[in-house]
Amino acid sequence: GENVEQHPSTLSVQEGDSAVIKCTYSDSASNYFPWYKQELGKRPQLIIDIRSNVGEKKDQRIAVTLNKTAKHFSLHITETQPEDSAVYFCAQMYSSASKIIFGSGTRLSIRP
Amino acid sequence: NAGVMQNPRHLVRRRGQEARLRCSPMKGHSHVYWYRQLPEEGLKFMVYLQKENIIDESGMPKERFSAEFPKEGPSILRIQQVVRGDSAAYFCASSPTGGRTEAFFGQGTRLTVV
Numbered sequence: 001g002e003n004v005e006q007h008p009s010t011l012s013v014q015e016g017d018s019a020v021i022k023c024t025y026s027d028s029a030s031n032y033f034p035w036y037k038q039e040l041g042k043r044p045q046l047i048i049d050i051r052s053n054v055g056e057k058k059d060q061r062i063a064v065t066l067n068k069t070a071k072h073f074s075l076h077i078t079e080t081q082p083e084d085s086a087v088y089f090c091a092q093m094y095s096s097a098s099k100i101i102f103g104s105g106t107r108l109s110i111r112p
Numbered sequence: 113n114a115g116v117m118q119n120p121r122h123l124v125r126r127r128g129q130e131a132r133l134r135c136s137p138m139k140g141h142s143h144v145y146w147y148r149q150l151p152e153e154g155l156k157f158m159v160y161l162q163k164e165n166i167i168d169e170s171g172m173p174k175e176r177f178s179a180e181f182p183k184e185g186p187s188i189l190r191i192q193q194v195v196r197g198d199s200a201a202y203f204c205a206s207s208p209t210g211g212r213t214e215a216f217f218g219q220g221t222r223l224t225v226v
Contacts, residue, residue, distance in 0.1 A: 032213070034214065034215070036217075042219075043203060043217040043218060043219050043220055044155065044203070044217045045217070046214055046215070046216065049214065089154065089155060098160065098167070098168055099145060099157050099160045099168050099170075099171075100145060100157070100205070100215055101157060102147075102154055102155040102157070103154070104153075104154045105153075105154045
């Protein structure tokens with residue numbers, strides 16, 4: 001099926017702490033998993049992605065992990081900063097050229 | 113590379129009018145996706161197009177909505193006889209190929225139906 005579930009829907013963390021957002025998917029044919037950040041009133045922006053032949057990818061304070069067996073992938077943000085406050089969306093694409101399906105989003109707030 | 117360009121950025125229509133939203137993909141991109149976003153909600157897939165072809169329109173309402181991506185020119189999302197419930201932000205994204213490649217979003221068109 002074409003479904004990706006995202007948790008939590010809201011997340012509040014103290015500045016400097018880590019934030020973790022998790023997504024699960026149902027279609028084992030999915031092989032590309034991007035993450036987007038959307039600030040208020042702005043476009044979604046790609047921040048990191050991972051392909052199914054990789055288990056983990058890191059870019060500075062952001063990392064994504066993928067567990068194909070369990071069909072879930074996670075976004076990890078370390079040393080959070082105020083500018084990390086935004087809505088984050090996970091997404092999946094299928095092996096055949098097709099649509100991108102998004103999770104329902106996580107509103108991340110960083111407390112000073 | 114100017115990125116994905118959408119216009120207009122804001123569009124106000126009266127109930128019953130037509131809305132035409134345009135999306136010019138990034139240079140070299142031949143795949144376009146349209147999404148609708150209601151306030152405080154997620155990105156709902158509408159349609160996926162390649163040049164001159166609709167690949168997947170499973171998210172499009174059955175009536176009043178249509179999309180095209182001609183050989184020349186931008187992709188167009190057309191909403192006929194708009195109703196208040198059509199008020200939303202409409203985003204398009206483009207990618208060089210479909211599936212497994214990065215897709216980049218435009219700034220969106222915010223449609224308000226009065």
